[in-house]
Amino acid sequence: MGQGSEESRVIIHIDMDAFFAAVEQRDDPALRGRPVVVGGPPDSRGVVCTCSYEARVFGVRSAMPCSQAWRLCPQAVFVRPRFAAYEIVSRHIRRIFSRYTDCIEPLSLDEAYLDASPGHLMPVGRALVAACGSRTGAETGAPDPMKGGRAIAHSIRQDIVRETGLTASAGVAANKFLAKLASDMDKPDGLTVIQPAMVREFLATLPIERFWGVGKVTASRLRSKGICDGAGLAARSRDELVRFFGKTGILLWEMARGVDERPVEPERERKSYGRETTFQRDIESLEEIQDILESLAGEVAAGMDASGVAGTTITVKVRTADFATVTRSHTLPRPTADARVIFHESLALLARTRAGHEPLRLVGVSVSGLDHREQDVLQPDLPFPPPWRASGQG
Ligand code: TTP
Numbered sequence: 001m002g003q004g005s006e007e008s009r010v011i012i013h014i015d016m017d018a019f020f021a022a023v024e025q026r027d028d029p030a031l032r033g034r035p036v037v038v039g040g041p042p043d044s045r046g047v048v049c050t051c052s053y054e055a056r057v058f059g060v061r062s063a064m065p066c067s068q069a070w071r072l073c074p075q076a077v078f079v080r081p082r083f084a085a086y087e088i089v090s091r092h093i094r095r096i097f098s099r100y101t102d103c104i105e106p107l108s109l110d111e112a113y114l115d116a117s118p119g120h121l122m123p124v125g126r127a128l129v130a131a132c133g134s135r136t137g138a139e140t141g142a143p144d145p146m147k148g149g150r151a152i153a154h155s156i157r158q159d160i161v162r163e164t165g166l167t168a169s170a171g172v173a174a175n176k177f178l179a180k181l182a183s184d185m186d187k188p189d190g191l192t193v194i195q196p197a198m199v200r201e202f203l204a205t206l207p208i209e210r211f212w213g214v215g216k217v218t219a220s221r222l223r224s225k226g227i228c229d230g231a232g233l234a235a236r237s238r239d240e241l242v243r244f245f246g247k248t249g250i251l252l253w254e255m256a257r258g259v260d261e262r263p264v265e266p267e268r269e270r271k272s273y274g275r276e277t278t279f280q281r282d283i284e285s286l287e288e289i290q291d292i293l294e295s296l297a298g299e300v301a302a303g304m305d306a307s308g309v310a311g312t313t314i315t316v317k318v319r320t321a322d323f324a325t326v327t328r329s330h331t332l333p334r335p336t337a338d339a340r341v342i343f344h345e346s347l348a349l350l351a352r353t354r355a356g357h358e359p360l361r362l363v364g365v366s367v368s369g370l371d372h373r374e375q376d377v378l379q380p381d382l383p384f385p386p387p388w389r390a391s392g393q394g
């Protein structure tokens, strides 16, 4: 697959610390240093999205009912999630990653794999690797590819703190499985490198639940066969594991040896940025729809701005109460990511629909015809003031 041998790959896993809660603490100084739970109200049936490390001390965890979190930590501050804010940060960190490598696989809003092998590095990444002397080639002595990986992960973590005011943890290793384990080893605000020579020793004591792809069912089947950790797994033959677990058996056998050949799979480039909303009740009032459109345009612009992208084609979509869906588009002479321009164009497009004449159940706006090269013009690499304080105010 052209990704080189296992030894030659340098994979970085980045994971933001207490992500939603950290954004809330950043944006509201009153929350700093306090146990913060992001989720539904404490007396609701909702679950905890995440919580600050101060709340984790009390045993509060993601996916726990909020009522339970409240019992464990009554002094916690409960806040509702603000997904738009998290998405802006998410796009910003992806843009940071893209300064270093062209091979990025986002796993969620706050987490991504990066392939930092030489063939994928951008000039900034190549310069860092060269500066720490880890390049293979005419050098004498054994080259250490992880040294370059560490330098890149370190620099990315610095960029993230400086530009978003948030911390991330990073893991560096020869493959995805190990890099993800590594990023978790020194959380929060940590950087861990798993050297190839350490792998077997490290995996020997690792509980089988921590191996990639081992869920509850596989774990209990492994344990019922007396396989509880990496050493137990490594002691079984490939044939035996295949007999028990089929194809998964091959992966388990390989992982026990520190092998995981899954490539980092980059996302396809986005074709558009859009937001739409379905109403709880159908809306006929044109003013009301215009107001909604204005906030949607603002969210779309914020997302584009965070990604440093502009686009030329504005599209408005409406769905009437009888489920008929109509779109209207207009292409501008120049790309834009400006909320006011997007909103202004959307209003003209809305006027060419049934909005205001019959009840609508959905309205949406999107921008396509994206120009990713506008990136540096729209948002230089070192934005001042920091974007979390600049948030959209002209
Ligand atoms: P995680 O990276 O799993 O958690 P985290 O960033 O809050 O904390 P950690 O320092 O341990 O990495 O998830 C990222 C975000 O995804 C998290 O902030 C909130 C959201 N999330 C949910 O909404 N529900 C969930 O069950 C989990 C696990 C996460």
Ligand code: MG
Pocket (backbone or CB within 6 Å): 015, 016, 017, 018, 019, 110, 111
């Ligand atoms: Mg996280």
